[in-house]
Amino acid sequence: MLRWACRRCVVTRTGSTLPAQIWVSLHDNVCLRHNLWVGKNVFAPEQQLDPSRTPDVIRAQRRCWRLRRRYGPILIALCYDGTGKLWSGLAHRDYQLVHRA
Ligand SMILES: [Zn+2]
Structure with a gap:
């Protein structure tokens, strides 16, 4: 799947602030x-x-x-x-989590 690369990784690895797209797994x-x-x-x-507030x-x-x-x-x-x-x-079906499962 073609997606936008992490903008901070692009700067770190290339020194460029231009956006880049990369092929990644759907799960990344x-x-x-x-x-x-x-x-x-x-x-x-x-x-x-930044999802830091949702660890x-x-x-x-x-x-x-x-x-x-582990499983492939x-x-x-x-x-x-x-x-x-x-x-x-x-x-x-409007199911809502009342407590964290
Ligand atoms: Zn990154």
Whole structure:
């Protein structure tokens, strides 16, 4: 999937402030080096937000990478799609988390 590269990584690696696009996995949503959301719904590098206030997002990215290394990208992609559909279905039925699961 072609996405905007982390704008801080681009500056660090190239010295340029020009935006760059890279091919990444669908599951790479956070640049853990710079704590920037680079995943879904980022349509320009300026839209990359800092998820530091939501540490669960950062932990989820780390866990996803760990699971992908352990079980392989194909199995993780299947699980990712399945859980995405599950949560999407629950959201459409107005299910809300009262306590953190
Ligand atoms: Zn970065």
